Amino acid sequence: MLVSMNESVSTRYKDALQRGHVAVVKGRPREAIGHYEEAGTLVPDRPLPYLRMGEVYLQTEQPKEAVRAFDQALERAPSDIAATRGKAAALAAAGREAEARQVGARAAELEAMERAGQSGRRKPDSRMLEIERHVANGGAARRAGDLGIAAAAYLAAANGFAAANDYDGAIDACFSGLEAQPGNIDIHFVMTMLYLRRGWTELGVQRALLLEHRLDIDDDLVRRNALGALARDFRTHAPELERLATPSP
Secondary structure: OOOOOOHHHHHHHHHHHHHHHHHHHOOOHHHHHHHHHHHHHHOOOOOHHHHHHHHHHHHOOOHHHHHHHHHHHHHHOOOOHHHHHHHHHHHHHOOOHHHHHHHHHHHHHHHHHHHHHHHOOOOOOHHHHHHHHHHHHHHHHHHOOOHHHHHHHHHHHHHHHHHOOOHHHHHHHHHHHHHHOOOOHHHHHHHHHHHHHHOOHHHHHHHHHHHHHHHHHHOOHHHHHHHHHHHHHHOOOOHHHHHHHOOOO
16 A cells, blocks of 8 residues: 655655656766656655666666566566566666576566457547557657657657646656657647646746757747747746746847
C-alpha cells in the first residue's frame, strides 16, 4: 500500500523527479541519479525513481547498477512492465544472457496479460489510439537514428496528451522528444505551457525566461509572440510573466 504524502513531501518529491529529468536532458547522468535518489528517499515505496535510475545507468553503460535499480523498482511494483523490460536489457548488457531471457519472457507475459485485460475493457477512443501511434512512431524513429522524426512524433503525442488533459503523459512525451532532439524549440514551448498548466509556476516561469532568451537569439518573432500569448494567459498567477506578455513591436 502506498503511503500518503503531505503537500510538502509531495512537492519535494515531484521537484526532485523534475530536476532528475532536466539533468538527463542536459546530459548530466550523475546529477540525475542524485536527484532520483533524493526522490526515492522522500517517498521510499514509489518505484518511479528507481525505474528512472535504472534507465540512466543503462544509458551510461553501467549494467550492474542498472540491474540493482530495476530490482528496487520491482520490489515496489513486481508487475511493472517497464522495470521488468529494463532489467532484461540490463542483464543482457551485463552478459547474463540466460537470466535476461528469463526476465524478458516475464516481461512478455506481463504485456500479454495487459493486452488481455485491455481487450475486455471498452475500446480505446480514436484520439488515444492516435496518441499511442505517435509514441510508437517516436520510439521506432529513435531506434532507427531518425532523431528529428522521433522528436516530431513525440511532440505530436505530447500535444495529444495535453488536449486530453493528461499532463503527466504529455510531459513524459516531451522528455522523450528532448532526449532525441534536445534543442527542439517547439517541445520546449509545449513543456513551458504544461508546467504552467500543472501549477508548477516557478518551473514554468524559469522555462519561459529561458525560452525568451533562445527566441531572441534566433530572432524568432512568430514564436516570441506565441510565448507572449502564453504569458498573458498565466500572468495573473505569475507576475514575472508580465514583461513577456507585452506584444513584440
